[in-house]
Amino acid sequence: MNRDLANASDVTLAMAIARWDQEALAEVYRRNAGPVFGLARRVLADAAVAEEVVQEVFLRLWHEPGRYDPERGSLRTFLLSQVHSRSVDMLRSDTARRQREVRDARSTASGQYDVEHEFLDIAVAEGVRDAMGVLQPGERSAIELAYFGGHTYREVASILGEPEGTIKSRIRSGMRRMQSSLAAKGLAVGKMQPAEENP
Amino acid sequence: MDTVDHTEFAELLAVYSLDALPPDEVSVLESHLADCPRCRGELESLRDVAALLGNSGVSAPQGTWDRIASELGLPPADQPVPVLAFQSRRRPPVWRNAAIAVAAVVIVVLGLLSYRVVNLDNRVGQLQASLGEQGVGQLVNQAIENPASRDVQLTAKTSSARAHVVVLPDGTAYWVDDDFATLPAGRTYQLWALASGKVVSLGVLGPDPHDVPFRVEPTMTLLMVTAEPAGGTPVPTTSVVAQGAVSV
Numbered sequence: 001m002n003r004d005l006a007n008a009s010d011v012t013l014a015m016a017i018a019r020w021d022q023e024a025l026a027e028v029y030r031r032n033a034g035p036v037f038g039l040a041r042r043v044l045a046d047a048a049v050a051e052e053v054v055q056e057v058f059l060r061l062w063h064e065p066g067r068y069d070p071e072r073g074s075l076r077t078f079l080l081s082q083v084h085s086r087s088v089d090m091l092r093s094d095t096a097r098r099q100r101e102v103r104d105a106r107s108t109a110s111g112q113y114d115v116e117h118e119f120l121d122i123a124v125a126e127g128v129r130d131a132m133g134v135l136q137p138g139e140r141s142a143i144e145l146a147y148f149g150g151h152t153y154r155e156v157a158s159i160l161g162e163p164e165g166t167i168k169s170r171i172r173s174g175m176r177r178m179q180s181s182l183a184a185k186g187l188a189v190g191k192m193q194p195a196e197e198n199p
Numbered sequence: 200m201d202t203v204d205h206t207e208f209a210e211l212l213a214v215y216s217l218d219a220l221p222p223d224e225v226s227v228l229e230s231h232l233a234d235c236p237r238c239r240g241e242l243e244s245l246r247d248v249a250a251l252l253g254n255s256g257v258s259a260p261q262g263t264w265d266r267i268a269s270e271l272g273l274p275p276a277d278q279p280v281p282v283l284a285f286q287s288r289r290r291p292p293v294w295r296n297a298a299i300a301v302a303a304v305v306i307v308v309l310g311l312l313s314y315r316v317v318n319l320d321n322r323v324g325q326l327q328a329s330l331g332e333q334g335v336g337q338l339v340n341q342a343i344e345n346p347a348s349r350d351v352q353l354t355a356k357t358s359s360a361r362a363h364v365v366v367l368p369d370g371t372a373y374w375v376d377d378d379f380a381t382l383p384a385g386r387t388y389q390l391w392a393l394a395s396g397k398v399v400s401l402g403v404l405g406p407d408p409h410d411v412p413f414r415v416e417p418t419m420t421l422l423m424v425t426a427e428p429a430g431g432t433p434v435p436t437t438s439v440v441a442q443g444a445v446s447v
Contacts, residue, residue, distance in 0.1 A: 033259035137444035146219035
């Protein structure tokens with residue numbers, strides 16, 4: 001492994017990718033492919049389709065590195081956002097949704113997550129878990145159905161038998177509640193502030 | 200842009216950050232975002248929260264990188280190295296702060312939401328078979344009297360109908376009774392759970408359920424019951440009769 005790339009920042013890697021440096025893309029993949037695949041698999045409930053989405057997202061980064069803006073967050077956040085959006089698009093095609101619903105009803109084992117991770121940071125993980133814990137049951141249900149279920153808020157309203165306005169409000173209040181909880185624990189959630197001039 | 204606009208769009212931003220806004224509403228919001236830095240800033244914050252939810256500790260399948268690498272091809276000949284948008288800004292890059300702050304966040308590993316969803320379908324039938332019909336009533340009584348058990352009330356949105364469920368700490372649960380109308384021949388009540396964002400079947404309860412065992416997994420946050428054709432269905436086909444929050 002290229003030692004410099006192994007320690008490179010997201011910006012350095014993005015710039016290297018812009019110079020057609022395949023090793024840089026490989027490093028981005030090494031750092032982020034697991035979570036990116038995990039999210040796609042969870043939304044799509046299909047490892048093979050999830051893998052296709054992962055390939056698509058990394059190839060898009062290769063061809064369009066300028067789409068990543070470090071002022072808006074890390075490469076991880078960018079890639080997760082990209083893969084979630086693409087997964088939901090695929091899920092909303094009738095065929096994919098029908099296949100998933102049948103599969104979900106018969107077995108949901110495919111949503112399993114591994115818990116081991118080389119970067120395990122218990123304090124941070126607990127902070128995120130606590131943030132989920134502050135949600136009201138109705139907020140949590142709405143957010144989980146929307147984000148992991150790939151449903152629109154209208155579909156969530158239909159599933160839960162609630163008015164659409166209620167679901168929108170619950171998603172908003174739940175997201176804000178989690179945001180506050182994470183921020184209170186020192187997790188940097190929020191718009192990045194401009195940095196000081198680099199030395 | 201006045202305050203009313205922000206109030207109206209603020210609710211949509213949270214939904215949009217989860218990719219849960221219907222397509223016909225996306226264009227309206229995106230038009231607003233193009234002209235509103237305040238809303239764009241809030242959206243970025245919400246995206247950060249969503250990314251934390253989606254972060255996990257799984258590994259990508261073997262061979263995925265090889266397939267990606269095989270499609271990279273050679274760099275286009277005589278094509279200048281592009282200048283990325285953020286490189287051309289006069290404002291100093293924030294990546295150092297971003298890298299530090301986000302590293303703590305994104306390296307989150309994910310015990311977070313480490314859901315272990317098991318095959319729940321037909322659990323009611325399996326449990327009933329293992330318990331035997333004669334013993335269920337007695338077990339229900341024991342569960343009700345168990346001080347560690349918890350009562351869960353499933354309530355209807357549009358009527359006073361309710362159902363009583365008791366849940367033991369190990370996840371064993373019993374549908375105790377209800378005041379639902381008895382369903383006609385060919386229909387059955389079916390129990391569902393919301394588990395990690397997915398609606399899963401816990402099994403059929405019968406047209407007039409009582410003393411029915413089932414299992415609640417730690418991933419489940421909501422129980423719901425619907426009236427379905429006898430034999431049950433893979434996905435709910437009717438509105439929820441009653442629902443109630445649950446936890447183990």
